[in-house]
Amino acid sequence: MDDLRLLCFGDSFVAGVGDPRGRGWVGRVVEAAHAAGRPLMAYNLGVRRETSVEVAVRWRFEAMPRLFAGADCRVIFAVGANDTTVENGSVRVTPDRSCMALDKMLDQATALGLPAAVAGPPPACDTEEQARAIALSASFAEVCAARDVPFWPVAETLLASRTWLDEAAAGDGAHPSAGGYDLLARTLLDGGLLDWLQAPAVTPGG
């Protein structure tokens, strides 16, 4: 099917906060898809500060007007970074609840007949938060593996380059600039995002 529509749900890293090019990783993936001769349209549905639980509450309401029976619609969930931040002495969302929220969204995608994939949380500058993001990413990988849903971790790759953290530190302390988003998009593309988009639609197993 030619009419491919990707719904990207998540947080500020999906929204592309800090990117001076106005695209974030979502726009870069769209550009890469066009360049590969497979035009793609994407709905960027990232909202700043949202945790996995908040995205789980919202996503179906926003997906509804964007789903079109005549198109090949797919969804990516990229959540978790805000779950791992500390507020009032505790993390905003505990890992078990983050995994429940992700599992719930994948259930709901199945119910809607929507092929789904998951991207892991990028790292923060704070080292304790980094460790929590990497641990949460590993837990998300297990949730996805159990359902045969593609999962693309990004935290370790982004930490291995200095671009992400250096740009975040030079910016608002959390969000990178164009180089970081280039790297994040490249990590997802290297992980097989376009291959997944080109593969026949398979909805996540229940």
Next chain:
Amino acid sequence: MDDLRLLCFGDSFVAGVGDPRGRGWVGRVVEAAHAAGRPLMAYNLGVRRETSVEVAVRWRFEAMPRLFAGADCRVIFAVGANDTTVENGSVRVTPDRSCMALDKMLDQATALGLPAAVAGPPPACDTEEQARAIALSASFAEVCAARDVPFWPVAETLLASRTWLDEAAAGDGAHPSAGGYDLLARTLLDGGLLDWLQAPAVTPGG
């Protein structure tokens, strides 16, 4: 206030359908704002096929999770192109209903304390649709003038260049490629979009 967040509601032309750069006019405006030294984040809330009436139904629900008390949040409505298309022998939305939908959204923005601006519909390849878009644009201008809301018409400028129609004809018949979106963004910027973003917040008059 430094934390400027722009919510852009509309249709496929807001979503940037057909743009091989993955940005549409919204991403180009974000880039121009960064280049002008005034970082901006934007939420792209365009949905394909939606008329003014459909956007009016949806917009507040999607605005809510994106409004943040500590930020300077503003909204642009860019609707009307789908209103003027013919389905089953009649236009999808009559001009009086389009104007009522726009007026209603501006009322609701006022109630939320959100500064608002409006962009007119771009032209279609079909000449009768073009005429309807230009007429609707003039009606929207009156709605906005009565409320002292900025209005940026785009149809006549896009028709004056051949880029928009040539790219649409070479594409899916409705949506331009990168050149058309460049021109649309430029038209909005020339109309004063960044000046409006830099001006103190004024909510639309009731």
